[in-house]
Amino acid sequence: MVPVTILPSILPHDLVAEILSFLDVKSLTKLKCVSKSWNSLISDPIFVQMHLKKSSQNPHITLCSSNDGFFTLHPFPIRSLLENRFMDHPDHYQFVDRGCNGFVGSCNGLICMLSDRIDGKYQSSCLRFWNPATRSVSKRLGYSYVELRVRHLYLKFSFGYDNTTGKYKVVAYSPGIAKVFSLGDHVWKSIESFPSTPFRCTRSARTGLDQNGGVYFSNSLNWFTLCNNIVYLYSDWKDLNDTIEQFGIISLDLGTEECTQLLVPLDFDEIPPIMPIVCVLADCLCFCHYSKENDFVIWQMKKFRVEESWTMFLKFSYQNICIGSSYFEDRHLFPLYLSENCNTLILVSDRGHVVCYNKKDNRVERSDLTRGIYRLVAKDYIESLVSAC
Template sequence: MNLQTEIVADILSRIPIKSIFHCKCVCKTWHDLLSEPYFVNLHLPRSPAGLIIHRSNYPQETDILKLVELDGESDHHNIHHNPLTRFDLGLGFNYDALLLCETVNGLICLWNYYGVAGYICNPITREYILIPDQKYDSPYAIVTCGFGYVEASDEYKVVRLYMHMKTGKSECKIYTLGTGVWRSLGHLPFPLISFQNGIYLNGNLHWLTTDPEGTPNEMVCTFDLEKELFLLTPAAPFVVGRDVKDRIRYLGTLGECLCICDSTADFELSIWVMKDYEMKEMWSKEIVIREPSLQYQNVRPLIFLESGCILMVCLDRFLFTYCPEYGTVQIIEDAPKKAFDARVYVPSFIRLGSFVLENVFVF
């Protein structure tokens, strides 16, 4: 690659994603340049975080992904839908809608709860990979999925956890993109208590669980994707004087920290933040939101906006912002009676064809 081409690549890597789409149509030279690994690696760390919204119109079997840009404002103008990045995947199954598992470096993991198959897709390159798996007796089982990246080895891994609620049979399986095969790590060293998919942060996947010794204490299971080892640490404490069952707790991230959203019967949503894995008093209650529409809801923080507000998603219901300064909640987008989820998404031009032994399809 000559100096002039490097300069062009450097300039193009700094412009908005929708402008890059147009640049690919300028000439064959630019089209080829924007597909080269050099440009892909140059663009990714400069790509601004946006949002990916997943809607599933089950039973019509239509799965929609929408890429959303954020401008950091606190009013309804802070979300900009780009018609060039709205995709009808058409990947649904007869059994159930697909679930949005996780996004990492522009790659999105979608999973069918019944264990039939999963997908890794990149909506920017319009490519996807089918990851087949065996079907499980899901009405009597808990099945969750996780997706993450190992920087040291430049590997992307899908992790699936399974536990039969009657027999207690459990299993952890791992699929590394490019290998074409699942590997089993054997039985889980802890009980699964939630259908929530794993939360990816800092090279690890996280799930909520209970103490395997039989105590009622809630724990956070951390799975090291590089070492492929499990670690249990205490979860955020329950509020004294309230019934443990009288709440919904959901794992997520806030900034660069793991968090637990605790939704109770008295319209109070508490967000506990884990500051450090190694600290004894690792959890602190950072935010308390009093809002009737959030009672008994699965809520996940998404991203801090430049205005100081926090963008969040109430699963299957709506996107909303919370302003800590004024204690106000504003609904941004709702989706009644539809499967609805959102994640922070950093667009990239990673080509799925770079993973050997994978069949790549185009949508």
């Protein structure tokens, strides 16, 4: 890391870097203008990683709204949300690109944006990377023109970080197709097709939430799958006639770019009325589903990729968290965050409502974060200095 010569010699360089790493991105951006040495320190990759580690301890829920190529990101610190359910929208970031039509994902403060178009049996696409906190935006990258193996079953995209190479990667997949784009290399590389294709459902019309868009965890991307499920890739879940044995989770290691197929919990023994969800809570991969008795059940994989470590973590009545005017209005719920004491679970519904469930008191509170925002995507997010270019 570059020494900061402007500072008094009584302060060790490492101590200065440690102190600065606690500051927010906005403050650090201003400090870069103080001198060349300060700019060098704050831009140093080692400092960027140090700051990222600190920022990870202050996660946000981010509501990303879009309207005709205008994208707005509203970050809300989790800690503030747990204390106050009715926060204003003081901070927001904007990104404009009429060619972009969707969010792929968020990782380490970077947002991956997608522009794609379907022309018969061909799909053209490209990517842009955006760091809202630093306002850095990449040019259009990863141009791709693919002939689809199965008509109307388009490429889907997921986003994550490979900590073995320090590269951000986008995975594109469709029946018979799997490829990886690495930010920095700027090329697509074909990989072995998935042993089973992630189940594909249409996005929520209200939120844009993808029920199975790939979950980043422990240097991997993870999807809920049905073995030999090509017939069902765009089927309605309620029409599914498979057996429990067909269910699984695919985990793609971003370092080796190889897949592992995982079993769902053994005690999961009935096809639920709504498609299960794979998510991450309390640093564990989780499998969530509804029961026919209208319970919402969350399983935690205590040891990643060890199927015997599935443990039921939480089970509560869905009726306790009905917040709409009708029973089915907020039927689809997506867990986003679990508090450090494991008492408060934050979820978002497919109608854009943010819900806080208190496990200890079996109490539900609805947050009013989404007022005035139409067509939103809820993402976990942290501010960072990571470059989008």
